[in-house]
Amino acid sequence: MCLCGWAPITVQSFHSTGIPAYVVVPRTAPLCKKAAICSYGARLILCEPTDESRMEVAARTVQEKEGVMVHPNQDPAVIAGQGTIALEVLQQVPQVNALVVPVGGGGMVAGIAVAVKALRPDIRVYAAEPCNADDCYRSKVTGELTPNRHPPDTIADSVKTSIGPNTWPIIKDLVDDVLTVTEEEIQQATQLVWERMKLLIEPTAGVGVAAVLSQQFRSVSQEVKNVCIVLCGGNTDLGSLAWLSPPGKEANGN
Numbered sequence: 001m002c003l004c005g006w007a008p009i010t011v012q013s014f015h016s017t018g019i020p021a022y023v024v025v026p027r028t029a030p031l032c033k034k035a036a037i038c039s040y041g042a043r044l045i046l047c048e049p050t051d052e053s054r055m056e057v058a059a060r061t062v063q064e065k066e067g068v069m070v071h072p073n074q075d076p077a078v079i080a081g082q083g084t085i086a087l088e089v090l091q092q093v094p095q096v097n098a099l100v101v102p103v104g105g106g107g108m109v110a111g112i113a114v115a116v117k118a119l120r121p122d123i124r125v126y127a128a129e130p131c132n133a134d135d136c137y138r139s140k141v142t143g144e145l146t147p148n149r150h151p152p153d154t155i156a157d158s159v160k161t162s163i164g165p166n167t168w169p170i171i172k173d174l175v176d177d178v179l180t181v182t183e184e185e186i187q188q189a190t191q192l193v194w195e196r197m198k199l200l201i202e203p204t205a206g207v208g209v210a211a212v213l214s215q216q217f218r219s220v221s222q223e224v225k226n227v228c229i230v231l232c233g234g235n236t237d238l239g240s241l242a243w244l245s246p247p248g249k250e251a252n253g254n
Helices: 007-016 031-039 051-065 077-084 084-092 109-121 134-143 168-174 183-197 204-214
Strands: 022-026 043-047 096-104 124-130 177-181 228-231
Touching: 007 031, 007 077, 007 168, 022 031, 022 051, 022 134, 031 043, 043 051, 043 228, 077 084, 077 109, 084 096, 084 109, 096 109, 109 168, 124 134, 134 168, 177 204, 183 204, 204 228
Parallel strands: 022 043, 096 124, 096 228, 124 177
Antiparallel strands: none
């Protein structure tokens, strides 16, 4: 299994049935994610923070351990499972007419798009990603799968992965648009949620908030009034976020 936001709970499921779990983890992953995974008895296998390294190390681990690969965003069952988020949204907020979902590998936004377009094709689905990791945006523009050429430099660590061969066709056909945001916008949106909503989201979840607050989103159809943002994770190492206290800036200066 590769590291992602749902790795800890997936590992817990394996542990409860006595199945050993090995999780391929980028060496740059937040310490809180690594600690959560280890707390459920999984073994971490470190890799470089690139798509190629993750897949190479995962394939080697599967072969050595005679295991089964559970891909965090390209497995059809995982994509379908994440689509249940849309079912909950439609049940709880039937008047919604747009969903904004952070995108990395694309499993979450693909699953949500499939469910939404099957039940309510009038609802718009937007993917949101950092400008520094804009493979989904570039793929939509060119009409071809266009992975990130280099490891993205972004504080939104959970969306550094590029979309893949199973999620791209779904995104291409069912996601209405891709919104990109800067690192500064991600920081501001994340802190806004912390301070005003009292929710400890991670910067990746802040990507969706930043997208809705952006000028790009304000220019969309006036019919989009009831928007649901998927806050996709809360794995935050506060000590590693140097931008919380910019040099020379007073704590009450925001």
